[in-house]
Structure formats: structure tokens, C-alpha cells
Amino acid sequence: DGGITQSPKYLFRKEGQNVTLSCEQNLNHDAMYWYRQDPGQGLRLIYYSQIVNDFQKGDIAEGYSVSREKKESFPLTVTSAQKNPTAFYLCASSRGQGANQPQHFGDGTRLSIL
Amino acid sequence: AQSVTQLGSHVSVSEGALVLLRCNYSSSVPPYLFWYVQYPNQGLQLLLKYTSAATLVKGINGFEAEFKKSETSFHLTKPSAHMSDAAEYFCAVSYGSARQLTFGSGTQLTVLP
Numbered sequence: 001d002g003g004i005t006q007s008p009k010y011l012f013r014k015e016g017q018n019v020t021l022s023c024e025q026n027l028n029h030d031a032m033y034w035y036r037q038d039p040g041q042g043l044r045l046i047y048y049s050q051i052v053n054d055f056q057k058g059d060i061a062e063g064y065s066v067s068r069e070k071k072e073s074f075p076l077t078v079t080s081a082q083k084n085p086t087a088f089y090l091c092a093s094s095r096g097q098g099a100n101q102p103q104h105f106g107d108g109t110r111l112s113i114l
Numbered sequence: 115a116q117s118v119t120q121l122g123s124h125v126s127v128s129e130g131a132l133v134l135l136r137c138n139y140s141s142s143v144p145p146y147l148f149w150y151v152q153y154p155n156q157g158l159q160l161l162l163k164y165t166s167a168a169t170l171v172k173g174i175n176g177f178e179a180e181f182k183k184s185e186t187s188f189h190l191t192k193p194s195a196h197m198s199d200a201a202e203y204f205c206a207v208s209y210g211s212a213r214q215l216t217f218g219s220g221t222q223l224t225v226l227p
Binding site for chain 1: 208217
């Protein structure tokens with residue numbers, strides 16, 4: 001079955017450490033997204049990419065970085081500059097760049113601070 | 115800027131009762147509207163979408179939503195709640211030239227036996 005795979009499901013970060021969250025999709029979708037979810041705040045966009053080797057900042061990009069070297073992969077790095085990284089991180093993809101295209105989501109990675 | 119407001123962060127209904135989850139959007143151009151459902155520790159699953167065709171949209175699991183331009187609303191309904199409907203529901207909006215979805219803050223639905 002096609003879908004989006006996020007790993008790991010749970011991740012712990014030490015102070016001053018960078019960590020990378022994996023997102024892989026086999027839906028042949030062009031666009032991919034990273035969201036951060038905090039209780040009571042809905043989803044906030046961190047970064048998005050509409051084509052390989054190109055990506056754009058979302059609303060809360062500070063302290064995060066991404067790459068898009070392959071169509072199916074869009075890893076997110078949470079850097080030590082992100083002072084409050086504890087959250088649930090969701091990766092999504094969509095078929096095209098049109099605003100009417102629904103996004104498909106992975107099952108998330110929960111990041112906590114040690 | 116696009117935005118969406120979900121009225122009521124928590125809604126409780128009895129099993130078998132009507133479910134009504136409210137969503138209002140702000141827009142100066144025709145929007146595309148979506149409802150998603152999220153179960154604990156999982157990603158979001160698309161329930162239904164409005165993309166300027168029929169104003170009454172039917173989705174999965176017996177849910178439907180009606181686009182009302184005059185009220186800038188896209189409320190989600192289900193005639194009879196089931197225990198398995200307990201989850202968090204998100205309304206989201208995008209526009210013709212936009213490259214991203216804007217999500218509401220979510221409504222947690224509790225179904226009482």
C-alpha cells in the first residue's frame with residue numbers, strides 16, 4: 001500500500017544535540033510538508049517542498065532545517081537552536097501544487113527533551 | 115491572509131446523537147476547505163473536501179459538511195454519533211494561489227455512552 005512513513009515514532013534529544021526525523025513517501029507526490037503540533041494549537045507549518053532540490057520556509061522555520069535530494073524523501077533536522085523542540089511532528093505530501101490537493105499524513109514522530 | 119476558526123475546543127455528545135463541529139473561514143477569494151480527523155498518536159486522515167463543486171459534501175464514516183458562502187462556514191455534521199467517532203477534528207483552508215494549508219486549532223470530540 002502507498003503511504004507516508006515517519007521514523008522513529010519516539011525520539012529523545014539531549015541539550016545541544018541535533019536530531020533528524022525521517023519522512024519517506026511512495027505515493028509519487030511532488031509536494032511534501034513538515035508540521036509541528038502542540039496541544040491546543042493545531043498544526044503549524046515548518047517547511048515545505050514542491051519539487052526536488054527546492055524548499056520554502058513555513059511559519060515557524062527557525063531552529064529547523066530540511067533537504068529534498070530525492071522525490072520520496074524529506075528529512076527534518078531539529079537543531080540545537082530550537083529551544084523548545086518538544087512536540088509532535090507530522091510529515092505530509094500532496095500530489096501537485098494546486099491548493100485543491102488534499103494532503104496525506106504520516107503517523108508522526110514525538111520528540112522529547114532528555 | 116487566510117484563516118480558519120473552529121468554535122469549541124471540546125464537544126461532547128451522547129452515542130446516537132447529532133454531531134455538529136463548527137468551522138468558519140476568512141476569505142476574499144473562493145476557498146478550498148477540508149476536514150481531517152486525528153486519532154491519538156496518529157497522523158491526520160482526510161474526511162472530506164470542498165473544491166467549489168457541490169456545496170454539500172459527503173465524506174467517509176457518515177460525515178458531511180455544507181459550504182455556506184454567506185456565513186463563511188463549513189460545519190461538519192453526522193446524524194448519529196458512534197463511540198469510534200471520538201477523536202480530534204481539524205478544519206483547514208487554502209486558496210487558488212496558495213501553496214499551503216492553514217489549519218484551525220482543532221475540536222476534540224467525546225462520545226458518551
